[in-house]
Amino acid sequence: MSSVAPADLPIGRELADGEAIELADSEPGTKTARVKKRLTSRTATIASIIIAVVWTIPTFGLLVSSFRPAELIQTTGWWTIFQNPGFTLENYQNVLFSASRSSPQLGAYIVNSIAITLLGTLITLVFASMAAYAFAWIRFKWVNWLFIFVFALQIIPLQMSLVPLLQIFSTWLRPMQAWLHDVVPIIPEQNYLPLWLAHAMFGLPLAIFLLHNFIAEIPADVIEAAKVDGATHGQIFFRIVLPLATPALASFAIFQFIWVWNDLLVALIFSGGTQDVAPITQRLAELVGTRGQDWQLLTAAAFISIIIPLIVFFALQRYFVRGLLAGATKG
């Protein structure tokens, strides 16, 4: 392939398989390596080191500061850590475990983030793979158009949905939530339901698109053979399609996980902002507003909020990159 057509990139087969895009080194010593080696000069190396350093310093400063005592953070720059040494875990203790009303109390919000992300990802994944299977393997003429329509939907800005969807939720969902609270008092009236549904709704177009591309690549023989053996569509979907599509499901799951975890806008609109529902991003944004000068709290809180997606990212980098490359656009 001499040139890559625009949409080859998100949906091309090699990229879906993920081999061409790993973050891994290529084999050295080949002809390719030798030729390309000459392109990288000393200047290029220095330039890339500078960029890498500039990109790391802000995060590094935050991390260092989060372990410094409050009075040192407030009076000295973190880069003077060797002149002004000091180490404490108090900041983390404060933001996580302190029960005083004015403290960040991040524990509750982390639980919310996990709860929101768990079902926000699962619902999207299951409904999207069902739709993707139908689009790929049950063929009718107009289905292609419907598929293109769904594809186009993914670039509708979220902002277009917010006002009417909030109205729909307060008309139809609110009474159900109130009823649930009456029946099971331990579940607060503000619960996760609106966020689960909203994240699923907004995530579906991209999910369907990505999973369709993968599921459509499953060899037709496999599906046909199962049909001949008398398997129903339900059986084919669960026993054949889902297991074969696991890599694609994994990469989208990570993608959606990080997207939902990092979301602020949807949470602001649909969570109600209380400790019962709000995710950690919303709490962090709130802290910036109310405790904007308390850097000992902000640095620790920010680090806690980014550490979970970072762990997921480092642990499952391959899948993550695949998902990202395959789905360059997200509503």
Place this chain on the structure above:
Amino acid sequence: MTTADLLGKILQVVMGLAIFAAVVGLLIFFIDKAPKKGRDYWQLGLFLLPAMLFVAIGLVYPAIRTSFLAFQDNSGAWTLDNFIWMFTQPAAIRTLINTFIWVALAPIVSTVIGLAYAVFIDRSRGEKYYKVILFMPIAISFVGASVIWRFVYEYRSGGREQIGLLNAIVVALGGEPVQWMQTDPINTILLIVIMIWVQTGFAMVLLSAAIKGVPTEQIEAAQLDGTNAWQRFRNVTVPGIRGALVVVFTTISIATLKVFDIVRTMTAGNFDTSVVANEMYTQAFRASEIGRGSALALILFVFVLPIIIYNVNVLRKQREIR
């Protein structure tokens, strides 16, 4: 958080999972029991039902309704006032201008730095680690990134020691510390820097993958012709990765048009930094100006529309080839 709170949350998740499993089970049950007549239609319909229902309720209907709301005032009467407001009020115009500045800067700078970095580190020792460094901010939320950079931009008045890196550098070079976030227009530029910081890694990963796809023969041939590294980059590599460049550029442009979290967290749109997406939130959900908020959302949609049309065309061509 009390134990009761935690129990309530766990119960919610368990119930959510159970109900969801029941719904899916029921669907599959009906799919397999679909009537013989028109069986494929029934099954297709049931497989598509949940997703299409969600998309219809969550995206299609709201998008249509928002388009109407944009042409109504708060009492529901038809009007063009929302758009007149948008294009005549200085604050609203400033929002539009800021959005253009964002879109003019963030995609270009991210793509250029990402491309340069991808070329520089291509086939170098430790390429993997170089990539991870630049790529990491993608996993960080915009809110987290905003806190990280807010700390860099922190300002201390008078002769007190600066704790923000940027002001510390300014002071070390003999300058006066600046209240970066309150100073227009540098504040918008500094917000855009955050976006660039996040997006460059994305550009780099895609472009790096594309660069590795450029055939070696072409580069060797160019080398035999006596070209230098820049000429080879300009005339062989860039044309070879044009497709990837377009994808990267359009994707970052869309993300930039819709940027919300950064502005919300850093300045909440004060000090002349607001952008369309933030103003939409402020108008619709803080000021209860539903009409203005909807008009802003519609404008956002109009801005991304050309990109949608382009993408759909490419997709249709691809499906025809298949």
